[in-house]
Amino acid sequence: MAKILVPLYVFFLGASLAKEAISYFNEASYWFALLGGLLGVLLIVSLVGFFTNKKSLLWLTIISVSLFSLYLIGANIYIFFTDFTAVLFPLFISIILLPIHFYIIQYTHRILY
DSSP states (O other): OHHHHHHHHHHHHHHHHHHHHHHTOSSTTHHHHHHHHHHHHHHHHHHHHHHHOOHHHHHHHHHHHHHHHHHHHHHHHHHHHHOGGGOHHHHHHHHHHHHHHHHHHHHHHHHHO
C-alpha cells in the first residue's frame, strides 16, 4: 500500500508546488515562486527513484520533502509572530502534513538501506 501511496503523494506535492509557483509568479513573490517551482520539479524528478531504485534520486526525495517540512515550520513561526488571527488554518495543515512528511522520509530511508 505504501509502495503506491508514497510516490503518489510526492507527485501531488510536486505538481501542486509547480502549479502554485506558476500562478503566483509576479514581482512581489518572484523568489518564492521560483523556489517553489524548483522544489516542485525536483519532487517530480525524484519520483523516478521510486520506480528505478536509483539511490541519488531517493536522496533527492528525502532532501526535498525535508526542505518543504522546514518551510512549513518556518511559515508557521512567521505567521504566529506577524498575524496571529490567521494562525489556526496553517497550523492545522502543518499538524496534518508534517507527520506525513516524516513517514515519507522514513519510508524512503528504508528503501535506501
